[in-house]
Amino acid sequence: MNVLNVAVAGLGTVGRETVRLLRARRAEFKERLGAELRLVAVADRGAIREARALGLPSSITRYRDPLDMARRAEADLFVELLGGLEAPRRFSLTTLRRGKALVTANKRLLAHAWADIMGAARDNGARVAFEGSVAGGIPVLRALELSFSGDRVLGVDGILNGTTNYILSQGEEGVTPEAALREAQRLGFAEKDPTMDLSGHDAAQKLSVLAGLVTGGWLKPGAFPVSGIEPVSARDLTFARERLGMAARLVASLRFSGNTEAPAVSAVVAPTLVPLSHPLAALRLQYNALLVHTASAGDLMFYGQGAGAGPTSSAVLADILVLSRDILGGLPPAAMAARKLILTSPDDTISSYYLRLEVFDRPGALARIADALADAGVSIAAIHQEQVAGGRSVPVMIVTHPAARGRFEKARKRILSLASVKPAHCAMRMMA
Ligand SMILES: NC(=O)c1ccc[n+]([C@@H]2O[C@H](COP(=O)([O-])OP(=O)(O)OC[C@H]3O[C@@H](n4cnc5c(N)ncnc54)[C@H](OP(=O)(O)O)[C@@H]3O)[C@@H](O)[C@H]2O)c1
Structure with a gap:
């Protein structure tokens, strides 16, 4: 096979940049893979308009309905960048049941349909990758999956939501939460409706993905305690800094126990005071970080931009290249084990x-x-x-x-x- 066909669903913030880079860097990718990564189809409600704006040739099929593309497109690898839950679920299950490889950056889909997605991948010998779903451009999932495969991950503490970190760290500079949120929306990394961010549920979905990746089990959203930053006031931030030498951060934590066959986890998302000397306190603005505690390598911290078109499309492209290399090399899909996850109380x-x-x-x-x-x-x-x-x-x-x-x-x-x-x-x- 010297051509690998790719289809992209969703031409929004991340999809447009992914398509642009796929095309702009195709010579480089061809050299790296020894095969051409060929974009053959795109799907979006505004597919015709977006394809024109991206300068896509007419040989690339435009679909208004992503499900139509999932059923019909002659692609080896499908990329889901739609956002939401139901349309991505139908799209992803359809592609996997066709035995096709799937790349997604959708934490909501993975958190809510983990068992269905991984089950469909396993049953149909299909590959799935989702680096962009947690911490945007920071390669935390691949590190957890590969770099610590000879080690044991004991737990993680993450700042996984840029909007709340922006509000808390700007609050330390005297900016009100309302003004910080408006600025985060203006800069394009906070959602129009910030409820999921502020309440901690966005970070909780990412925690589900991390737990699934480490254990193979499904940490269901709603099954563990989640609280957000709404109650944290300027008075708390000042008191913490001046009297306690601490900074408030929204920290999402997992602690693993049990064993490989019967993994157990405790999970919590909560506003947390961290000492000013702690690496998580140094994390300001919209940055994300994941502190990983391991048995042999000790503590390691990953840090970078957790969202945005550039960082997220970087993770999506890495997934496309990794899966493409596996397909071209004829490697069997590394199926995610199906484990029953024991949830321990925090x-x-x-x-x-x-x-x-x-x-x-x-x-x-x-x-x-x-x-x-x-x-x-x-x-x-x-x-x-x-x-x-x-x-x-x-x-x-x-x-x-x-x-x-x-x-x-x-x-x-x-x-x-x-x-x-x-x-x-x-x-x-x-x-x-
Ligand atoms: N943006 C980021 O920084 C970021 C970071 C990490 C992960 N992600 C994830 O990446 C995915 C894409 O995010 P995004 O920010 O690029 O979203 P977006 O800007 O809203 O783009 C999604 C695109 O898909 C289209 N679409 C959605 N559902 C559709 C349907 N049923 N039929 C046809 N078209 C449909 C949308 O069209 P309409 O606008 O007409 O609905 C829109 O053009 C999401 O899962 C998100 O969680 C994003």
Whole structure:
């Protein structure tokens, strides 16, 4: 085979750049592969307009319906860059059932349809690659899959969402969350509807993909605790920096246990205070990072741009080249094992906690809060009451000694049920 036919679905931010680079660098890719990577079809609602804007020759078939392309195009490798869930699911399953190779950057698809996608790939001897789905241009998946194949990955801590990191790190410079979000949208890396980003669910989907890749099991979204950055205020950021020497980051964590046949994982996404000397605290603006803890190689950190047309198409093109080389070399598909993933509760995880409460200035209010913590077995390391002119409630910041997450959560629930405490509050685990 000296030609490998490629079809791309979705000519948006990432798809356009992928198609542009596929064509602009085809001589270089041909030299590297010893075969031509030939774009034969594109699909998009605006396929005709986009193909014209990209200067594609008429020999490249335009489809308005990606499913139509998945069924009919004579391609060896299909690239899914549509976004969303249902259309990508139908597209991907159709291509895999035809035994064709699939490249996708769609974390939502993988998080919600992991078992279907990997099952279809296994059953039909098809290849699938998805480097662009987590941390954009940073090659974390290939590193986890290949570079640590002789090692054991014990866990990961990642900053996997650029929008929330931009808001938190700009907040340290005095920029309000609203202004930072507007700027992130203007710069093009925050979604128009930022709910998934702010609530931590975008990072959670990426955690599902990471867990699937490491274990072969499906970490279902919704099965583990996820909280976002909405409660983190300027007051928290200032207190953390000036009094605790820490910075707030949205950290997505996995801890692996069990064994290869019966893998177990605990997962959590939560706003987290990290010491200013910690590598994750140095991560500013929209950058992403993944800290990988391994048994033999120790801790390693991957850092770079987690989104955008350039970084994501770089990952998509790498997937296309890797799968093409395997197809051309006649290598059998490296099927992902189907494992049942045991989900362990993160409630036994130990850390200190930061808790900011709004407390009505009533006699005994602080004593009742201290009692709730003590009854749950959580001891207080420091407590600070802010002076606010003329307010009926005052901010109270509490730092605990290391405690199990489950105990802290029990205390938090009871504290928030007290009549002297307002519901609005901010809780963050603290990394050592
Ligand atoms: N953008 C990034 O920085 C980034 C980073 C990492 C991963 N990703 C992932 O990459 C994928 C593509 O992202 P993107 O930012 O390029 O998205 P995008 O700009 O919204 O592009 C998607 C394109 O696909 C078209 N499309 C979607 N569903 C379709 C359907 N059913 N039929 C026909 N056309 C359809 C859209 O047309 P309409 O506009 O008419 O709907 C649009 O032109 C997503 O899965 C995303 O999560 C993106």
